[in-house]
Amino acid sequence: MDPVEALRRIAFLLEWRGASPYRVRAFHTAADAASDLPPGPVEPGEAQHLHGIGPVTAEVIAQASQGRIPAYLTGLEAEAGGTARSAWKLVEASVGDCHLHSDWSDGGHPIEEMAEAARAIGHRWAVLTDHSPRLTIAHGLSPDRLRRQLEELAAVNTRSTGFRLLTGIECDILEDGTLDQEEDLLEQLDVVVASVHSKLRSDPEPMTARMVAAVRNPHTDVLGHCTGRIVTGRGRPQSRFDAKAVFTACAESGTAVEINCRPERRDPPDDLLLQAAEAGCLFAVDTDAHAPEQLHWQSSGYARAARAALGPDRLITTWPIERLLAWTASTGCIGVASAAPPEGSHRT
Missing domain, CATH: 1.10.150.110 (DNA polymerase beta, N-terminal domain-like)
Structure with a gap:
């Protein structure tokens, strides 16, 4: 060792x-x-x-x-004891990461460098999820910039073997629950992570309606850092919403709940993680990495998943790429029991 x-x-x-x-x-x-x-x-x-x-x-x-x-x-x-050794098996089962950023938005490194770092730690796939237009503070991608990024990403994949960088976006959930990107572009992407970045202190009722609408959107694959909390430094309180309603909507629509591995987030909190698990949700253990070394944070998310008694079948970041893409291409209304949709299904 x-x-x-x-x-x-x-x-x-x-x-x-x-x-x-x-x-x-x-x-x-x-x-x-x-x-x-x-x-x-x-x-x-x-x-x-x-x-x-x-x-x-x-x-x-x-x-x-x-x-x-x-x-x-x-x-x-x-x-x-032995329970921790069993938990470590989740780390060993990991093959991907649904949430990472490049210097096209607020990351600090080029696309190819992030892809190589993910490949180097043993991932078979990862998803590039730079920010959407309205998050201007993070240099969000306009539709034209996203189209150019898709061309760049395709070129990166031609130079990589045994690893694929999937197309994606971290799409802002707008106040009315719609997603901050053009429909035709969302249709083209492999994975869409939808996150709330604005008006985080809204009253519970409108925040719940906003989140439920977003996770029921057929383009949404993953609900990102659901409470928006920050637990280090000056911190930021978690958003207030009806967790039962949101996680029920996730389970019914097949939208995965992100276990965000950033040390300052640890989102969702333990009580909400257990509530999402009990609701029957799928999960994505994601680093939200903005630099190559942050990809190693994923093990901490798997530790939290193990504490919640989640096995690899509930964790989409342990799925082979074929299963992942079949799932994201479906309508999402598949639940945990049939997480891999039938051959030939497609997004509507």
Whole structure:
């Protein structure tokens, strides 16, 4: 076990046991830094010279670099028992990510760099979901820019083997519940993530109507970060809505609920995640990555999925690409029991 793997496993176990987002993120940050270390033994003092490495993570790095299982990891695994090992199988089953951004909107890296990073961590597919026009603060894509992006994405895929970057968008849910992009373009995309980014403090009744309309839209495949909350820094309270009505609509229409893995989001909260699970929803464990290293956050989302007793059949990010595309091409009114639609079905 190398230092990076050890640090990622610790981050996963901390998330699995419900540790603070700051603590979880510290181990992911340390893993990013440790990836720059040369092979071979490292002393704790050497590791601490790296940005983002403290005494605890430095000791983990030193022990792992010397061929030992770090004591910190051993302790967490002993405390968690066999259930955590079963939970880790969800991470190993992951083949994709439905939500990532490039420098075409508010991401910091080119499309091809994000695609290569996803391929490098073992994904077979990922979905490029840059923002829609009205989110101007995030440099959302106008219809013309989205058309140009689709051409660029096709060119990227011709240079990749064993991996496919799917077409998509993170589409703003407007106040009336409609989606912020032209119908003909939404029809062309492989995956549509629909998210609320404005008027997050609306009263529960209009917010519920807005979200229900969006998840019932046949173009919508995934409901993104449903509460809009921020749990780190100054924070932001979660939006108020009738969760039972929204998740029932998701389950009935076949729209997946996103388990957003960003440490500052952890959205939905645990109580709503359990409510969505009980409603029979499908889920997408998504990083909402804006940079290559953020793709590693996905393991934290799988830890939360495991705590909610969700198996791979409920998690679309563990599905092979053929099943995923058959599902997104359907009308969505398929529910969990028949999540892969019949051959020949299509979007209406």
